[in-house]
Amino acid sequence: MKINQLPIIFFFFFFSIFTINAQEFKLGKVSVAELEEKKHPKDTAAVAAILFKHGVSRLDYNSNDGFVLITEVETRIKIYKKEGYSYANQAIGYSISGNSKENVQISDANTFNLVAGKVEKTKLKSDGIFDESVSKFYGRKKITLPNVKEGSVIEYKYTVRAPYISWMRDWRFQYDIPVNDSEFSTYIPEYYVFNVMHKGYVFPEKTMLTRTNSVLLTSNERSVNNSSQSKFSTEKVEYSETRTTYTAKNLPAIKEEAFVNNIDNYTSILAFELASEKWPNRPQQLYSADWNSVVKTIYDYDDFGPELNKTGYFEDDLKKLLADLNTPEEKIWGIFNHVKASVKWNDYQGYSCDNGVKKAYKEKTGNVADINLMLTAMLRYAGLTANPVLVSTRSNGIPLFPNRTAFNYVIAAVETPNGNVLLDATDKFSTPNTLPLRALNWNGRLIRKDGTSEEVDLMPKKVSGDNVFMNYAIDSEGKVTGKTRRQYTDYNAMVTRENISSLKEEEYLEKLENRNNKIEISEYVKTNEKDVLQPITETYSFTGTNLCEQIGGKIYVSPMLFFTENKNPFTQEVREYPVDFSYPFADKYNITIQIPEGFTIETLPAPAAISMEDNLGAFKFNIAANGNFLQLSVTHQINEAIVSAEKYEMLKEYYKAMVAKETEKIVLKRI
Numbered sequence: 001m002k003i004n005q006l007p008i009i010f011f012f013f014f015f016s017i018f019t020i021n022a023q024e025f026k027l028g029k030v031s032v033a034e035l036e037e038k039k040h041p042k043d044t045a046a047v048a049a050i051l052f053k054h055g056v057s058r059l060d061y062n063s064n065d066g067f068v069l070i071t072e073v074e075t076r077i078k079i080y081k082k083e084g085y086s087y088a089n090q091a092i093g094y095s096i097s098g099n100s101k102e103n104v105q106i107s108d109a110n111t112f113n114l115v116a117g118k119v120e121k122t123k124l125k126s127d128g129i130f131d132e133s134v135s136k137f138y139g140r141k142k143i144t145l146p147n148v149k150e151g152s153v154i155e156y157k158y159t160v161r162a163p164y165i166s167w168m169r170d171w172r173f174q175y176d177i178p179v180n181d182s183e184f185s186t187y188i189p190e191y192y193v194f195n196v197m198h199k200g201y202v203f204p205e206k207t208m209l210t211r212t213n214s215v216l217l218t219s220n221e222r223s224v225n226n227s228s229q230s231k232f233s234t235e236k237v238e239y240s241e242t243r244t245t246y247t248a249k250n251l252p253a254i255k256e257e258a259f260v261n262n263i264d265n266y267t268s269i270l271a272f273e274l275a276s277e278k279w280p281n282r283p284q285q286l287y288s289a290d291w292n293s294v295v296k297t298i299y300d301y302d303d304f305g306p307e308l309n310k311t312g313y314f315e316d317d318l319k320k321l322l323a324d325l326n327t328p329e330e331k332i333w334g335i336f337n338h339v340k341a342s343v344k345w346n347d348y349q350g351y352s353c354d355n356g357v358k359k360a361y362k363e364k365t366g367n368v369a370d371i372n373l374m375l376t377a378m379l380r381y382a383g384l385t386a387n388p389v390l391v392s393t394r395s396n397g398i399p400l401f402p403n404r405t406a407f408n409y410v411i412a413a414v415e416t417p418n419g420n421v422l423l424d425a426t427d428k429f430s431t432p433n434t435l436p437l438r439a440l441n442w443n444g445r446l447i448r449k450d451g452t453s454e455e456v457d458l459m460p461k462k463v464s465g466d467n468v469f470m471n472y473a474i475d476s477e478g479k480v481t482g483k484t485r486r487q488y489t490d491y492n493a494m495v496t497r498e499n500i501s502s503l504k505e506e507e508y509l510e511k512l513e514n515r516n517n518k519i520e521i522s523e524y525v526k527t528n529e530k531d532v533l534q535p536i537t538e539t540y541s542f543t544g545t546n547l548c549e550q551i552g553g554k555i556y557v558s559p560m561l562f563f564t565e566n567k568n569p570f571t572q573e574v575r576e577y578p579v580d581f582s583y584p585f586a587d588k589y590n591i592t593i594q595i596p597e598g599f600t601i602e603t604l605p606a607p608a609a610i611s612m613e614d615n616l617g618a619f620k621f622n623i624a625a626n627g628n629f630l631q632l633s634v635t636h637q638i639n640e641a642i643v644s645a646e647k648y649e650m651l652k653e654y655y656k657a658m659v660a661k662e663t664e665k666i667v668l669k670r671i
Contacts, residue, residue, distance in 0.1 A: 048084030109156035168272035200268030258569035478548035516562035603667035
């Protein structure tokens with residue numbers, strides 16, 4: 001989409017520079033104290049730290065390109081340890097759209113070291129700069145700073161010239177290393193309104209300053225009587241321009257935690273997108289003031305809405321397919337499978353078609369939008385109420401605010417009396433309402449033909465099962481021999497099918513053996529591997545020589561063997577982020593244990609039952625002896641895909657108690 005520019009022939013833009021307070025840091029002036037510093041004063045474990053990162057984004061105009069967005073960023077990083085050397089490798093991404101792309105220029109890239117008490121500077125040479133093509137839509141300019149050692153200080157500057165003003169680059173305040181000083185300024189003329197969206201738990205200070213600037217407009221008018229003559233007129237237009245500066249200091253490193261879908265969702269980041277444009281004597285143009293305007297803008301894109309109206313390329317095939325399908329459920333499943341079988345995903349995401357639905361169908365390959373907009377069109381053709389649903393993948397972050405860049409994916413939804421049936425034909429193992437994990441990211445946005453939209457909950461409610469049936473015998477030397485039958489349903493089944501299909505069977509079994517205390521597996525059989533509507537089952541025999549401990553003539557064994565939960569994943573005192581399990585699940589174990597002849601039970605774990613409030617989850621552990629056999633039954637169930645941070649302490653204590661119980665040993669002694 002091209003943003004309309006002020007309709008003039010010549011446009012001279014006089015950019016008034018605000019007076020900026022003197023910066024505490026300047027590129028090229030590294031102090032001896034910075035180089036001598038051995039560790040970060042507030043995070044002694046840090047391998048590196050950002051000493052400062054300052055950026056500016058402003059709108060510039062030239063007669064060739066119209067308005068362009070210029071972003072300049074200066075960064076200085078201190079390297080404390082060898083593990084921090086990776087920060088000498090930096091990448092600046094840029095977008096590509098048709099024949100136009102963002103232009104990235106890197107300058108002032110240097111490494112500083114302290115040599116014999118003096119500051120030594122090593123400049124980045126051209127052979128340390130690389131341009132990498134990531135996809136047809138995206139590229140990267142990469143640099144590797146030279147001569148990096150423990151104690152080095154590196155710095156660099158880059159300038160990005162974007163041939164559009166639709167959205168600015170995000171400004172990230174937090175990283176996985178400490179940030180001493182971060183500052184970002186924007187310069188916005190009054191004709192533009194940008195949405196500013198903040199994520200995270202650290203809020204920067206904000207200051208604003210408005211000044212009057214001027215634009216000199218020169219236009220021409222062709223004479224009515226003599227078309228070869230033109231009359232030029234010049235007009236000076238004054239306008240206000242606002243500088244907004246966001247500042248944050250002494251930011252702690254952002255740390256990964258268990259079961260976080262995307263740490264960037266909780267990292268302090270500012271995002272900007274053009275919400276509206278209003279020039280004098282022209283109507284206001286809205287782009288992303290609210291979700292309805294966002295989805296209307298997207299729906300009107302040539303590579304989105306119009307693609308849903310194309311049907312000629314599939315009509316003959318679909319008429320044959322629909323001849324034997326009667327119920328809505330049969331039609332959904334038949335069309336869904338037809339698309340999955342006809343078009344292979346090329347691994348490119350996005351809500352805009354790449355090849356277009358017709359070409360993708362003919363060439364049997366396409367991106368996410370090609371496939372799922374095609375699916376939506378076929379479902380509509382079959383008389384079903386089908387609509388596209390915009391989605392932000394887990395790697396893209398949660399779409400918290402109305403903006404077009406919030407989404408990077410699209411699926412299909414069929415409205416039924418029992419609710420929406422969500423479909424994604426890019427994954428060969430997906431089924432109705434079982435989306436690929438990448439698409440399970442809180443909420444999506446359903447768009448109807450009339451331009452209305454509504455929020456759609458993407459998170460699964462149905463519990464996915466993992467049912468284990470195992471029997472094993474322990475001999476007098478502590479060797480374990482047994483058989484396992486493991487059945488997976490719903491999301492557990494999809495994940496297992498993907499794991500199995502990604503490897504040769506020999507490689508898969510080797511990983512399975514190593515993951516399960518280096519057991520030896522034999523007689524491996526899997527059923528329903530390709531029948532995605534059925535649970536997938538794995539059956540195998542196993543032996544293990546390190547599953548028990550022998551101490552003082554006694555045998556110690558964890559009754560669940562390699563299925564034991566050995567470690568509590570939740571150890572932080574306080575957690576700010578929700579716990580994301582991806583989907584509700586129930587792990588159930590029925591285990592029969594045969595103890596060796598000549599041994600009897602000295603100690604047996606006591607039964608236990610733990611329940612969390614609000615039906616969040618429950619754990620049950622019960623074991624009983626019957627002669628030389630023990631019968632163990634264990635259930636661990638979590639009923640919510642996402643657990644709020646407010647429930648973290650309860651969840652932490654639940655896992656602590658569960659791990660303690662599962663790791664209790666059976667003690668066998670000689671008779």
